Amino acid sequence: MSQTAIQNQRSTATDTEFDVELRKVYKVFNGETAVRGVDLGIRRGEFFSILGPSGCGKTTTLRLIAGFETPSTGEILIQGQRVSNVPSYRRPVNTVFQSYALFNHLTVWDNIAFGLRLKKRSKAEIQNRVDEVLKLVKMETFAKRFPVQLSGGQQQRIALARALVNRPAVVLLDEPLGALDLKLRKEMQVELSNLHQELGLTFVMVTHDQEEALSLSDRIAVMNHGKVEQIGSPSQIYECPQTPFVADFIGDTNLLHGKVEGAHPEMLWIVTDKGLRIKVKRAGDGHEPTSGSAVISIRPEKIHFSLTPPSDAVNCFEGRLQTVMYLGTHMHYLVELVSGDQITIMQPNVMHNPPSVETPIYVSWSPLDCLALSTN
Amino acid sequence: MDTPNSRLRFSLSWQMLFSLLMFGFMYLPILVLAFYSFNESPYSAGWKGFTWNWYYQFFTDTRILTALGNSLVVAFSATSIAAILGTLMAVGLARYQFPGKGLYQGVAYLPLIIPDIAMAVATLVFLAAAAIPLSGGTIVAAHVVFCLSYIALVVSTRINGINPHLEEAALDLGATPAQAFTKVLLPELAPAIVSGCLLAFVLSMDDFLIASFTAGDGVKTLPIEIFGRIRTGVKPDINALSVTLILASGLVFFVAEYIRYRSEQKRLQ
Amino acid sequence: MAGQSPPLSKQPSLDTEKVLPKWLEPLFLLAPAGIWLGLLLVIPTLLIFELSLVPNIRPGQVVNPSGLDNYALIFDDIYQKVVLRSLSFAVSTTFFCLLLGFPVAYWIALIVSKRWQNLVLLGFVLPLWTSSLLRSYAWITILRPTGVVNSVITLLSSMTHLTLPPLDILNREPAVLIGMTYSLLPYMVLILYASLEKLDRRLLEAAADLGATPVQTFLKVTVPQTLPGIAAGSLLVFITCLGDFVNPELLGGASSMTVARLIYNQFLGATRNWGFGSALSMILILAVSIAIALLIKYGDAVPKK
Ligand SMILES: Nc1ncnc2c1ncn2[C@@H]1O[C@H](COP(=O)(O)OP(=O)(O)OP(=O)(O)O)[C@@H](O)[C@H]1O
Numbered sequence: 001m002s003q004t005a006i007q008n009q010r011s012t013a014t015d016t017e018f019d020v021e022l023r024k025v026y027k028v029f030n031g032e033t034a035v036r037g038v039d040l041g042i043r044r045g046e047f048f049s050i051l052g053p054s055g056c057g058k059t060t061t062l063r064l065i066a067g068f069e070t071p072s073t074g075e076i077l078i079q080g081q082r083v084s085n086v087p088s089y090r091r092p093v094n095t096v097f098q099s100y101a102l103f104n105h106l107t108v109w110d111n112i113a114f115g116l117r118l119k120k121r122s123k124a125e126i127q128n129r130v131d132e133v134l135k136l137v138k139m140e141t142f143a144k145r146f147p148v149q150l151s152g153g154q155q156q157r158i159a160l161a162r163a164l165v166n167r168p169a170v171v172l173l174d175e176p177l178g179a180l181d182l183k184l185r186k187e188m189q190v191e192l193s194n195l196h197q198e199l200g201l202t203f204v205m206v207t208h209d210q211e212e213a214l215s216l217s218d219r220i221a222v223m224n225h226g227k228v229e230q231i232g233s234p235s236q237i238y239e240c241p242q243t244p245f246v247a248d249f250i251g252d253t254n255l256l257h258g259k260v261e262g263a264h265p266e267m268l269w270i271v272t273d274k275g276l277r278i279k280v281k282r283a284g285d286g287h288e289p290t291s292g293s294a295v296i297s298i299r300p301e302k303i304h305f306s307l308t309p310p311s312d313a314v315n316c317f318e319g320r321l322q323t324v325m326y327l328g329t330h331m332h333y334l335v336e337l338v339s340g341d342q343i344t345i346m347q348p349n350v351m352h353n354p355p356s357v358e359t360p361i362y363v364s365w366s367p368l369d370c371l372a373l374s375t376n
Numbered sequence: 377m378d379t380p381n382s383r384l385r386f387s388l389s390w391q392m393l394f395s396l397l398m399f400g401f402m403y404l405p406i407l408v409l410a411f412y413s414f415n416e417s418p419y420s421a422g423w424k425g426f427t428w429n430w431y432y433q434f435f436t437d438t439r440i441l442t443a444l445g446n447s448l449v450v451a452f453s454a455t456s457i458a459a460i461l462g463t464l465m466a467v468g469l470a471r472y473q474f475p476g477k478g479l480y481q482g483v484a485y486l487p488l489i490i491p492d493i494a495m496a497v498a499t500l501v502f503l504a505a506a507a508i509p510l511s512g513g514t515i516v517a518a519h520v521v522f523c524l525s526y527i528a529l530v531v532s533t534r535i536n537g538i539n540p541h542l543e544e545a546a547l548d549l550g551a552t553p554a555q556a557f558t559k560v561l562l563p564e565l566a567p568a569i570v571s572g573c574l575l576a577f578v579l580s581m582d583d584f585l586i587a588s589f590t591a592g593d594g595v596k597t598l599p600i601e602i603f604g605r606i607r608t609g610v611k612p613d614i615n616a617l618s619v620t621l622i623l624a625s626g627l628v629f630f631v632a633e634y635i636r637y638r639s640e641q642k643r644l645q
Numbered sequence: 646m647a648g649q650s651p652p653l654s655k656q657p658s659l660d661t662e663k664v665l666p667k668w669l670e671p672l673f674l675l676a677p678a679g680i681w682l683g684l685l686l687v688i689p690t691l692l693i694f695e696l697s698l699v700p701n702i703r704p705g706q707v708v709n710p711s712g713l714d715n716y717a718l719i720f721d722d723i724y725q726k727v728v729l730r731s732l733s734f735a736v737s738t739t740f741f742c743l744l745l746g747f748p749v750a751y752w753i754a755l756i757v758s759k760r761w762q763n764l765v766l767l768g769f770v771l772p773l774w775t776s777s778l779l780r781s782y783a784w785i786t787i788l789r790p791t792g793v794v795n796s797v798i799t800l801l802s803s804m805t806h807l808t809l810p811p812l813d814i815l816n817r818e819p820a821v822l823i824g825m826t827y828s829l830l831p832y833m834v835l836i837l838y839a840s841l842e843k844l845d846r847r848l849l850e851a852a853a854d855l856g857a858t859p860v861q862t863f864l865k866v867t868v869p870q871t872l873p874g875i876a877a878g879s880l881l882v883f884i885t886c887l888g889d890f891v892n893p894e895l896l897g898g899a900s901s902m903t904v905a906r907l908i909y910n911q912f913l914g915a916t917r918n919w920g921f922g923s924a925l926s927m928i929l930i931l932a933v934s935i936a937i938a939l940l941i942k943y944g945d946a947v948p949k950k
């Protein structure tokens with residue numbers, strides 16, 4: 001690559017809003033494709049999460065950005081520049097490893113100063129920046145300790161500090177809170193969010209905890225089998241999943257398979273395999289099927305039920321209560337419809353006398369509250 | 377479960393009595409050497425009075441001192457070379473998959489199992505075939521072979537125990553691969569390298585067979601010198617030498633253990 | 646750091662730098678040791694293999710076209726005795742080390758409190774750090790006709806007015822066995838300890854709970870559970886004894902010729918037949934390699950049966 005090419009690239013780079021861009025990136029490990037055709041643009045300063053089930057290629061994607069793996073095909077751009085030939089130690093990104101990967105032979109302070117020392121920063125600058133970042137993660141008093149003398153949560157903060165002190169363009173976090181217990185995790189989530197806002201850096205976090213992703217992120221990419229299924233804001237991902245996988249993976253949902261029977265500009269009519277005729281309000285985002293097979297997704301909390309037939313007969317079906325589960329703040333009902341479909345319903349725990357098992361009931365939901373998704 | 381008391385006490389059992397007997401067996405020769413090293417009479421088994429004479433003889437025996445010096449130089453050189461080669465090899469074997477790796481690994485750890493005499497013979501035949509004159513250098517070259525295996529063995533156990541992402545973390549923070557190796561991997565491996573070297577050093581100091589096959593007539597190491605003397609009978613100054621060597625190696629051992637213990641405490645405390 | 650405007654990159658530019666070719670690093674790591682081992686281990690071994698096929702021809706002797714003359718020599722009566730003696734030394738030493746080492750390892754691993762275990766074990770193997778020559782030499786001092794043992798016997802006979810015969814075993818086979826057992830006992834204890842220490846104590850308690858006597862518990866639980874350790878320890882002792890030179894040479898006298906001593910004599914001793922010595926060495930290497938291969942192949946299968 002010639003010098004002028006780089007210059008040209010950089011001049012376009014300043015216009016791009018993306019800090020990290022992946023274009024049709026594939027990664028094949030001896031015959032196994034871990035990442036297949038990922039297209040991603042991560043905006044400057046955003047908190048971006050990659051969410052997906054175990055083994056879907058999240059870590060691999062992150063490692064491709066960090067430069068620990070090279071893409072089999074496709075290209076990666078950081079701040080608008082191709083980095084395919086840039087080794088990891090020259091990329092303006094820093095990683096917080098899931099296992100922290102702290103250097104056991106160095107103190108906390110030296111761990112954090114490691115990157116700055118390699119960049120030959122002045123003594124005073126290193127001192128200032130390390131102290132500053134230690135304060136930022138509230139670990140000033142632990143500077144002299146060795147990593148093994150710290151608890152998991154403390155090690156986590158040091159790993160974070162070690163990355164942040166270098167002021168990278170992008171901070172990569174691989175399940176940063178995965179090893180912490182629930183309470184600590186909640187605390188650290190808040191701190192992570194605060195740090196992100198305070199520093200204004202781009203955060204890319206890998207997680208398989210959907211709640212974490214939903215609560216922290218500006219945008220989320222949901223991955224499955226090495227592919228990005230959907231990218232969007234937390235509410236888009238939750239409210240308007242574009243594929244059955246996303247609908248199912250994010251939160252609970254009822255999926256009913258069927259066929260499109262009729263399509264109107266505003267509404268879709270879908271008949272499920274078991275014969276339910278469901279009316280769906282079209283969202284008009286181009287992801288809905290207009291013919292052929294379709295999947296209906298209805299969130300459990302959007303479903304109403306009553307003991308008497310409701311007046312409005314749209315999307316209303318008769319069934320029998322199969323199980324009632326008490327979840328503290330919520331009640332969880334499993335209903336078997338007359339058609340044979342099973343539906344789960346989630347209701348806030350407000351009823352004093354929940355109906356008992358085997359009670360015949362009527363379930364219903366608004367056409368606005370269900371989605372029609374294409375299969376595949 | 378167990379009260380601290382019951383765990384602290386050595387409960388009297390036949391295993392304990394037997395073990396104490398075995399402890400006696402292990403230390404008997406050493407005590408006997410120490411006893412005779414102070415005994416006035418060189419040949420009688422009984423106590424004939426205290427003397428420093430044998431120590432004096434040994435400390436003024438230039439042949440033994442030269443041999444000791446040779447041994448130290450050989451052990452030091454062999455261990456140093458083997459430390460570098462063995463560490464690189466252990467890291468390489470842990471990091472890469474390549475065709476023929478099994479064979480390479482098999483050869484690398486072969487010196488741990490094949491008898492010294494076979495290695496000694498093979499090296500001698502090779503040196504003779506290549507017409508390389510025997511010298512101190514040839515002993516070092518031959519010692520590096522087994523020192524290398526021991527050091528690699530100890531280091532590779534350690535490599536398996538450290539976080540595989542440490543080097544990546546260093547690269548991520550801006551270290552070049554060479555810096556990641558020297559600033560992160562080597563310090564993490566240092567305790568293992570040191571214990572491997574200690575082991576290799578002791579084995580090199582102790583080796584008689586390989587040294588005597590590769591030394592020729594010029595350079596005599598301490599084991600060669602000792603062997604030459606004791607084959608012809610009991611030598612009281614050898615007793616003194618033994619006691620001195622045992623004390624010295626005991627001291628080295630305890631210092632090494634102490635340093636290891638301290639560094640571990642420093643990190644764990 | 647807070648409120649910092651567009652983040653600075655690590656380096657002013659991200660231009661591609663000359664990345665070293667991928668094969669250079671493994672080469673750098675593995676080649677030095679590989680070359681050293683190739684030169685001083687692989688080639689020498691191949692050389693003695695070649696040499697072992699060249700018989701030491703004396704005038705008038707017919708050369709066997711198969712080139713196995715040196716190997717055939719081993720079936721001579723004298724040499725067969727040597728081989729058998731070596732094997733019997735190795736087997737007996739293994740047996741004695743197991744017999745003496747097991748109770749010690751058992752005591753350290755299962756009876757001594759956790760806090761002291763390491764220290765006691767260390768104390769037991771400490772004599773390993775002394776020179777092997779000097780350890781054998783110490784046994785000369787103990788076993789020689791005017792040595793410690795005989796002085797004690799003389800003392801006892803004078804006290805009890807019995808005429809105890811003096812023990813004359815130096816330069817005979819028992820002395821070699823003592824020396825070898827002494828040298829290898831610490832290794833056996835180390836390996837047995839490692840395997841006994843992993844033993845699940847609850848198994849022992851469960852066995853006792855089910856009504857097993859201590860002997861039954863030992864035979865039915867402890868021994869099967871530690872079989873891999875027993876196998877590994879025995880093998881180590883066996884192959885070390887097979888190649889041991891110092892103990893038979895210093896303690897065994899002329900009567901206990903072993904394979905290792907025979908090899909030594911072919912090169913540095915009086916006989917000087919390099920071809921035969923090479924053949925013996927090849928056999929030794931082969932025997933040891935086969936033993937190790939068997940352990941690796943079947944060692945893991947033992948506990949799972
Ligand atoms: N170095 C490698 N060599 C071979 N296969 C690999 C390698 N790294 C990852 N894989 C494979 O690639 C796939 C994706 O792995 P990856 O680690 O990216 O998953 P993940 O989404 O991070 O999963 P998890 O949530 O469990 O961490 C897996 O099937 C894995 O087996």
Ligand SMILES: [Mg+2]
Nearest residue numbers: 058059060174
């Ligand atoms: Mg992962």
